Amino acid sequence: MLPEQLKEDAVAQAVEAFDSRALTGGKIDRGEVTIEVAPANIASVCGFLKHDQGFVRLSAVTAVDRYPAEPRFEVVYHLHSVNPTRRVRLKCRLSGENPEIESVTSVWRGANWYEREVFDLFGVRFLNHPDLRRIMLPETWEGHPLRKDYPVTGSRV
């Protein structure tokens, strides 16, 4: 369902028309459009936005940990259309039980490192990612530092 706020937004309307089940919510806050997408549909929605709506660039992929709330993780995609200049934020909510989501590397190859970073620092797994390894931390590292239940200070035992 298209939320009231997004009724006027062209991108949200297009996503709604493309796959109405994929769009689960969204808002316009401080001039920035956020569209919430069902995790199962993220790759197809991204493909649609890139090829049909001109979002040729994936600016970044990151995540936010809402611990202890559930669903715990928000995976956030920032898309950029160069001409005309437009930006949109996609958001997928994942539970802490088994955080995994389809990779968008098939749409933008540049998602590769960003998804590796989210995997490394949040422990979200990306399905069908060509090379899902830790990128910042050593392979032997335990835990995912950007999770909220990972302490900022303290020593390892």
Next chain:
Amino acid sequence: MSEQTTPLIEPAEQQGETGARSMVLNMGPQHPSTHGVLRLLIELDGENVRKCQPDIGYLHTGIEKECEAKTYPQVVTLTDRVDYLAPMSNNLCYSLAVEKLLGLEIPPQAQWMRVMLVELTRLNSHLVWLGTHAIDIGAMSVFLYCFREREDILRIFEMFSGQRMMTSYIRPGGLALEPPRGWQQRVRKFIDAFPSKVDEYEELLTNNPIWIRRTRGVGQISLEDMLDLGVTGPMLRAAGLKTDARKDEPYSSYDQFDFEVPTRTENDVYARYQVRVEEMRQSARIIKQAVEGMPSGPWKADDPHVVLPDREKMKTQMEALIYHFKIITEGFRVPEGEVYQVIESPRGELAFYVVSDGSSSPYRVFMRTPSFGNLQATGTMVAGSLIADVIASIGSMDFVLGDTDR
């Protein structure tokens, strides 16, 4: 970052075109021309690069995690340290993001001062890039010329903020300190002389046959690949795409300045050099306009909850003292929400994604750094080229490893 547990590139089983087996060369993480601790794994067939895989993470310091444990004003000092060549750009991007969350209006003088300072930062960054890039390719003397002017810029920064590099001068709400007395003369003197200095660099390089042979036609990568891989900034402009956040999504009153966005179409190392040199001239134009047309008025926003009071008021007025104490010890509360603030840093698209939960510490700060995106294209760019051209190619990307690893 990778420990040697699993090999990243297995030498190919099949024989190369020349009939020789390929070898894997491990360049870095301490190789001088990688400008930091970047490790490149290069699979070679003779002198030809078959495959190149960058390995990053050696400078990962967990800055984003640390931001969550600091108050909003404290985070400013961390943003300096992300990119040591463009501290002001990082200060500005973070400050704009926080101001957008707060809905804070910044007075014109502060906005113009910010523009002037980030353009000086662009000059600083491009000068270091040009000097080190030329050294990598073998032209030693350019470095000395570039660092001569860079020193002047660092002295101007010191005059403003008391710091040469980690300035933390641009803060949410305006500037950290009142602009120092006599800054106009100092900046004007520098900027009047600067275009002739750019001529000097160009004299050394632009028509230099060795420079041209080492850079022309080298490091080519298609525009589609670059957009796909997340490359931004001068590299896109050297491939003919006129994109610049200063024009496309103007911030901090950039729309009031008159400047061009230089582009080239050759899309090689030489074109990137030309774009950056022309950008230096354009930055000089912007700085000149800023010095001449600097609006008068306050240099920080009028919001006592966010902006520190004047030193004198703090010593004489009770309220000012309380506000000062509150901001220093607790920070200020920022309304719930999230913003993605984009600016054009010297290296390309710099963005801060700041999420607030309504408290006085950011819930999440994500830095979309241009070096990270640009570096990702290394493998595609150098595959098929000669090993000697790898240095020229990665030099033309202009990355900072601190900016990549955060």
